[in-house]
Amino acid sequence: MVGTTFFGNFDLASAAIWAFWVFFAGLIYYLQTENMREGYPLLDEEGKSAPNQGPFPVPADKTFHLRDGRGELTVPSGQRGDRDYLALAQTSRAAGSPYIPTGDPMVDGVGPAAWAPRRDIPELDAHGHVKIRPISMLPDFKISGGIDPRAKAVVGGDGEVIGRVIDMWVDVPESLVRYMTVDLNPEGTGKIRLIPMNMARIKGNRVVVRSLYAHNWEGVPVTKAADQITLLEEEKITAYYAGGTLYASAARLESQV
Structure with missing residues (x-):
């Protein structure tokens, strides 16, 4: 038989399951790194690079051509820089100490007033019109x-x-x-x-x-x-x-x- 003479005692079922696990691990790695294109590299409350970036590396740059003639966007290195720092001060230098607002938190965008630095352009519908x-x-x-x-x-x-x-x-x-x-x-x-x-x-x-x-x-x-x-x-x-x-x-x- 073909299976006996060509593969001998090789376990095809074991090879198939191990190939699946290798593929699945690679898929998780790919999806996780692609998920890190927005908001990475991580910054702390003072705008400095966070010491713990997570177990997965930040992905290489990818350039997207935006619709409706809105140019290009490169991520993750092209993250918007609107939030270079947060108007917060740590209550003590001990790790894990809470931060308190240093100005008007509703204007500075901290705590429940936090906002994300989205693009300063209107959202468009499928036909390119302002929604x-x-x-x-x-x-x-x-x-x-x-x-x-x-x-x-x-x-x-x-x-x-x-x-x-x-x-x-x-x-x-x-x-x-x-x-x-x-x-x-x-x-x-x-x-x-x-x-x-x-x-x-x-x-x-x-x-x-x-x-x-x-x-x-x-x-x-x-x-x-x-x-x-x-x-x-x-x-x-x-x-x-x-x-x-x-x-x-x-x-x-x-x-x-």
Whole structure:
């Protein structure tokens, strides 16, 4: 027989299982290193190279050609440098000691207000169009159900009325409201800010944003353009509201019963 004369006493079943394990180990190594193209090499809170980079090496550079003429991106060495350091100070030099904010944590982006350095360009749909736009600029869109928040007062976590909703921003291909536009002065001073929908509750006669107090609204990050928002701006705006759940006032830093 062919198996007897050619392979002799060689165990084909054992060879097959060992070949599978070698392939599987190589697959894990490949997937893990490819997963390290974003956010690596690791940095500590002071912006220095972290001593423990993990058991797997950082992969070699790979250049991606971006769609819609947005150039090229090389990773991991081409990581964005927006976060060279964090505004934190260690409470003691002992390893493992906690860090505390050294400035305004909601602006500096630390703790629950942390944000990732995404690209400062708008997100596009499959046709190369800006995804998120104000509904006032979309004549084909209208509110078909639920409560329309426009013209309703916006109330912060301290119960203070800080303005009114004047517009909404829609994820066009998803037909989903992503932000509301609030005018901080109902008389119309041009001080407008965006409110992420998942950080607000629409009531019958008001919109409630519990994470911010009246004195926090001036600090909400703004967009560079009046009709579009970039990925980085989305990060910073949402992080600001999330950070308010802890940092909006000194009272929130205390133990809660």
